[in-house]
Amino acid sequence: MLALELKNISKTFGTFKANNQINLAVNSGEVHAILGENGAGKSTLMKIIYGEHLPDAGGEIILRGAKTVIQTPAHAISLGIGMVHQHFRLVRPFTILQNIILGIEPKNFLGIIDYKKARKRIEEIIQTYNLDLDLDQKIENVSVGTQQRVEIIKTLYRNAEIIILDEPTAVLTPQEIKVFYCIINNLKAQGKTIIIITHKLHEIKEIADRCTIIRKGEYIETVDVNTTSETELASKMVGRDVELVVEKTPALPDGKVVFEIQNLNVVNSKQHQCIKNFTFNLRAGEITGLAGIDGNGQSELVQALTGLRKVHSGKILINQKDITNLSPKKIYNNKLGCIPEDRQRVGLVMDFKIKENFVLQKIDERPFSKYGFIINRELTKFSNELITRFDIRPPNSELTAISLSGGNQQKIILAREIAQNPEVLIAFQPTRGLDVGAIEYVHRELIKLRDQGKAILLISYELDEVINLSDRIGVIHKGELWADIDHNTIMTNPKLKEDIGLYMAGGKPA
Amino acid sequence: MKKFIISALSIIMGFLIGGLVLKLSGISPLEAYQVMWEGAFSQPNYISYIIVRSTPLILTGLSVAFAFRTGLFNIGAEGQFIIGALTASYLGFHFNFSPWIQIPLVMILATMMASLYGGLSGFMKARFGVHEVLSTIMLNWIALYFSNYAVFIDGFRRPNMETTEFINESTSIGILSKWKVSDAGLEWLSNHEFWSSFMRPPVNAGIFIALIAVIVVWIILNKTAFGYKLKAVGFSPAASEYAGINTKMKVTQAMMISGALSGIAGATHVMGVSNNVAVLAAHEGYGFDGIAVALIGSNNPFGVLFSGFFLGALKYSGQKIQSTLEAPSEVIGIMIGAIIFFIAIPSIFNFVTKSWRKNP
């Protein structure tokens, strides 16, 4: 029996067709994956099902056999549809309990919330699905995995029969992902229908029964997961054959250590020690990966390395030169480049033109300014060179950064940092939110830079990215260097991924 | 260009709403606007009055706009104006050099004091995280009461008056202010009707200083590496810090420049118009009007120049409806409020442009 059927659903924003004549048929009680690249229109489609967008006229949504127009999220909820967004929609200063009941709080005639009654019902749900939670914790104090469980309970508390999950494993550790798979199986066992939006192929293989592929807003096809290989899924998603692994030649390090982090200790604004006795070296001609779960001190580490945060004790050396606690400007001038984690907030001034963003660190220097006055001609010349070399589109240095796509924004940062000819480049989540083409581009550029003999520190929450690119891998856990895995082990250990996952969670492989 | 259109549409809305309020109060809007128009432009002295009135508004507007461009909301132009005015009147009374030294000296010192006063807010923001809106509001009141205190200092106070002594003649930036009351001046003017009218208000060189300030601010913001960095900090403090710009220093510097501009406003007002400082019961509103000027001029130096004149004209001609029609001049405040209100919601004009596109 079909739980949900979409026929010829389209959605246009202005002149942009986000969804074009999409069909979808989800069986009752199955796990159905929606596969597509970033920007393929998966999220738009789900927002239509959840009532956040109204589709263009002409399409139909059929829910349990009845034609339905889903007006609002509230309406969707009343129809038994629940959604867990990729960016959790939880109120951080509220407790888990408050978050779960928000919107349908049991209350007395005075409007006073009956927390007792709510708690009782939620505890029943927790028992039924075997979820582990402390209801009185505040969201800001619990892990991402817990937050996801809260989101799932929210949908169950609202009696959802169909649960949509948007990129559910993007922020989870391998261990948390395992727990997540268990939860999904529990839900399925209780007869719930699950729709998962993802671009991760192994995830589909792991839990989905069927998979619908969309590309550039168009429906491609629906396949049975058991009889389709990962490579087939990938080529259907991208529309051409793709390499699942980055093509790279073995590194040829000359062994020269160019960047040393010695016994680093960093304290954050809450006086909490977020980096502890961290010692790590980078060699020229190598990509060194740093794996770890979000929030284990990566941000603080990068801030300390680039001079944005005070180092409490320890040393940072670049080519034997001490750069500890120098200003960001001086560190940059010592040939340390950085692709920051948050490109829109930190990497770029979004309201500045492309050409202005290219000289963010260098506006004071010749030829870009003279006696304090900007030489506009030089800015344009410099940016046109970089725009050509890095194929930034559209190729117009007068456009503001905000008007570009995510991939092209990242290219600006990449171009700017590479143009400085750094000895060491820190790449922090360099492919976050980019589509497959842009990801491949960034990876190729990093490898190119490596082959020019630069040292690269790749910090990423995507374990696959770290494993695919790195010649050496460190694992950071609670601010400590938890493991240091050499090239040989990377190449030979068949259980590499599982081991790193365990390190990331603070364990040690047996 | 888009911002200019929004300002223009907002001004039209302001006049419509002002007219509506007048109409509801039983006053003919057309008549009122006619009185205002004539009251603003029908005589040479009206125009020179408007220029004199606009000078401090352009400068405080520039002050607020400069801060806005660097991501700061300077509500403290009022207090910085007071400090500039007080310093100018104090030094203008106590110093007496030749005008060539006296005028720049007094002007520069008054500007510096106001600059430090504005910079204090910037420093408190950079160093202690105190929001500039809060600190500038407090500093406005401190400046007001301190000025009132200073006015009463013996030797500075004009005996038995609630004002200070007048500044020395050598401090005045009035244009031909002595000549126009001399016998020769009076005789020449009596034969030249236009100039006789035009020179009646306290015409002074302040407007030229304001014009220079407009150009300098435009150059700083658009042509210099310093201005580039200030704007970067205004748009994105995090990106600026990452790029090695000392954001704390820039915040302080931006507030110092903003304060300096308001200080110049206060100094030119004393040196060209009032010649002394009086006890204040409440704020005179130069700082608040500066916010209006900056917003209507969409924080562009030349936009500010225009909106400064516009607001000056509006406020001056607004008085005329009070005397002629007994219509409350506060309708001007309502109009300014309405204009800013519409500037705050540019999206409301989208339907105008949209319907244009659909039915050209």
Next chain:
Amino acid sequence: MNEMMFLFSTTLMYSTPLIFTALGGVMSEKSGVINIGLEGMMTFGAFAASWVAITQNNPWLGLLAGGIAGVLLAFLHAVASIKFKANQVVSGMAINFLGSGLAIFFCRIFFDGASMTPPLDLEKKIPAFFNQYATVYIAFIVTLIIWFTFNKTRFGLRLISAGEHPKASGAAGINVAFYRYAGVLSSGFLAGIGGGSLSIAIVSNFRPTLISGQGFIALAAMIFGKWNPVGTLFACLFFGFSQALVVFIGGFEGLQVSSQLLATLPYVLTLIILVGFMGKTTAPSALGQ
């Protein structure tokens, strides 16, 4: 002992308008809308209260009118901020110009061109109990009600969620716009009453310089009180106390302190406290968005 009583009652008197207005600020900003227009709402409220109290011979109707006047201005701010996604700071500034413009404009229209209303007779003012105006007690009761609403009721939980994470609230089926309108409109009502508590209780008429900055000081108190109703109450009491101190010290005979310098005390104290004790700010996460 008398001196302590004097200080105490003067503190309460000066604090009251601030408490109403700052709580108004809390209501608006907790729901996610910046309200820098409190000053204008207070001014218009003060005038409306005075006008209605005079014409209707009833101070309570006057106080209500003050609240309604505040709501009218707040409605403009709410429509701009919520429906048209305005720049809330700019819109708030517009409200400030409108508030004082409208107040004095209508004052001149209704009172033969005078910019201040005629004084109220003593018996037409808000009555006093135990030496304090009734508005003082109301201010404390309102604080309690808001605290209770935020911490115990569904309305409060939803209003705060609208200011912390509107997407989460929307996803939970909450009408975010409704709660933001409620927050902004109630802030107008409270700021209007704050103005009225000045013009028909503490003093007996409206005049253009009556409010002179108290709306902004209330804003400072709200931030200082970390957007928490009880914290805000104490911040207002602190500010009222420092003003009472000015009056108190100024009352000593033979004291060689200029009254003008003394008048800077509340502002200097506030600055010092902001510099010294302004820890982490705890503004609602989605404020202004």
